[in-house]
Amino acid sequence: MRSFAEILKRVGEVKMAASSKKVFEVFVSRVPWTVASKEMREYFRQFGQLRRCFLPFDKETGFHKGYCWVAFSSEEGMINALQKEPHMMDGAKVQVQKNRQTFIQSWNKDED
Numbered sequence: 885m886r887s888f889a890e891i892l893k894r895v896g897e898v899k900m901a902a903s904s905k906k907v908f909e910v911f912v913s914r915v916p917w918t919v920a921s922k923e924m925r926e927y928f929r930q931f932g933q934l935r936r937c938f939l940p941f942d943k944e945t946g947f948h949k950g951y952c953w954v955a956f957s958s959e960e961g962m963i964n965a966l967q968k969e970p971h972m973m974d975g976a977k978v979q980v981q982k983n984r985q986t987f988i989q990s991w992n993k994d995e996d
Contacts, residue, residue: 907935908962909983912952915939916976921948927973928954932961953983 912924925937935955939948956962962982970977 906959908956908959910954910956910962910965910980911983912954912971913950913979913981914976915948915950915952915978916974917947917950918974919948923973924952924954927971928956928965931956931964931968933957934961 910928915924919939921937921939924939925934928934928937933956935957937952937954939952941948954965956965965971965980966982968980971980972978
């Protein structure tokens with residue numbers, strides 16, 4: 885049987901592991917069809933280190949769907965991106981907002 889101190893220590897370890905996997909995502913909409921995944925990554929790197937950038941494509945048309953998820957490694961990167969206005973890409977204003985749900989689990993082989 886474990887002591888109370890051992891249990892508390894284990895709970896602390898689990899919490900630390902969970903907090904290190906926090907995701908700081910933004911949802912980007914109104915992305916011009918001329919913007920590619922590489923350009924999205926290059927643009928958002930100015931705000932902080934990226935974990936992922938996912939620009940989904942329509943399999944029928946071959947064009948992306950006009951929106952994107954960007955995950956930063958830190959909360960600071962996400963906040964930097966959210967504070968900048970306006971975000972311009974290929975001459976168009978894109979909308980950047982904090983993501984309400986975590987989509988990393990659903991990112992699949994289509995990701996860049």
